[in-house]
Amino acid sequence: MNPLMAPFAADARCALSVNVNKVALLRNTRHLGIPSVLRAAELCLLAGAQGITVHPRPDERHIRASDVHELAQLMKQWPQAEFNIEGNPTHNLMELVRTLRPHQATFVPDSVEQFTSDHGWNLPQDGARLAPLIAECRQLGVRVSLFMDALPEAMVHAAALGADRVELYTEPYAAAHGGPTQAVQLARYAAAAQAALAAGLGVNAGHDLNRANLTDFLRAVPGVQEVSIGHALIADALELGYAETVRDYLRCIQNAYRPQ
Ligand SMILES: CC(=O)[C@@H](O)[C@H](O)COP(=O)(O)O
Numbered sequence: 001m002n003p004l005m006a007p008f009a010a011d012a013r014c015a016l017s018v019n020v021n022k023v024a025l026l027r028n029t030r031h032l033g034i035p036s037v038l039r040a041a042e043l044c045l046l047a048g049a050q051g052i053t054v055h056p057r058p059d060e061r062h063i064r065a066s067d068v069h070e071l072a073q074l075m076k077q078w079p080q081a082e083f084n085i086e087g088n089p090t091h092n093l094m095e096l097v098r099t100l101r102p103h104q105a106t107f108v109p110d111s112v113e114q115f116t117s118d119h120g121w122n123l124p125q126d127g128a129r130l131a132p133l134i135a136e137c138r139q140l141g142v143r144v145s146l147f148m149d150a151l152p153e154a155m156v157h158a159a160a161l162g163a164d165r166v167e168l169y170t171e172p173y174a175a176a177h178g179g180p181t182q183a184v185q186l187a188r189y190a191a192a193a194q195a196a197l198a199a200g201l202g203v204n205a206g207h208d209l210n211r212a213n214l215t216d217f218l219r220a221v222p223g224v225q226e227v228s229i230g231h232a233l234i235a236d237a238l239e240l241g242y243a244e245t246v247r248d249y250l251r252c253i254q255n256a257y258r259p260q
């Protein structure tokens with residue numbers, strides 16, 4: 001085995017799920033099939049990532065439905081790792097979930113041509129549309145996570161809909177990191193996570209997390225079971241390679257649980 005690929009003793013408390021959207025974005029600028037989304041996922045898993053995330057958008061600007069099918073096949077070779085498919089369940093997500101039954105479906109309230117995700121569900125307002133789709137996923141054996149702003153009062157509504165987890169939308173924290181409002185933001189996320197845990201939900205987090213802001217986030221926010229990271233991680237990998245980059249993110253997670 002290539003020594004660069006030796007397994008990394010990752011902290012099991014918080015899984016790193018690598019979002020490979022941006023590999024597909026680069027691939028789609030030619031008709032050559034490079035860089036390979038499948039190979040990227042495989043290299044990240046070999047380096048110790050505990051999951052792969054994709055967010056196939058309806059316009060297929062990056063991840064295509066065919067990528068999701070191929071990745072689902074690949075994931076069968078990685079029984080300890082999880083496959084997380086994100087998207088709007090009223091657009092293209094449910095068809096993929098019904099066919100492929102990933103470990104987790106993350107419901108995101110994006111419009112069809114959304115530039116990137118920038119808000120969570122509005123609960124209880126969106127609840128009536130979501131409840132039957134959540135129930136269907138759970139019947140299929142697929143865990144449901146709802147993409148949510150860090151609003152403690154909304155967590156009880158997410159639990160009442162039957163969701164298993166929430167994914168806290170972390171862009172506002174990432175934007176505040178290193179500035180005067182970082183502590184205020186972290187307190188908001190900690191309160192939202194506590195409310196989610198108290199309501200019986202698991203807690204995921206993602207959007208604009210990176211090597212600079214990840215450890216501080218996990219130190220402050222209790223019970224985060226999974227972070228899904230794509231944009232910054234794939235950008236880092238262009239400089240460092242997938243293996244070194246994934247390991248560096250796993251180190252950031254480990255450091256969060258070390259005594260300070
Ligand atoms: C829900 C979420 O935060 C991510 O899925 C993010 O939206 C990635 O999507 P893009 O890669 O299209 O920006």
Ligand SMILES: NCC(=O)COP(=O)(O)O
Nearest residue numbers: 019206207208228230231
């Ligand atoms: N759910 C968030 C995700 O998958 C990746 O978001 P980003 O790191 O690309 O911002």
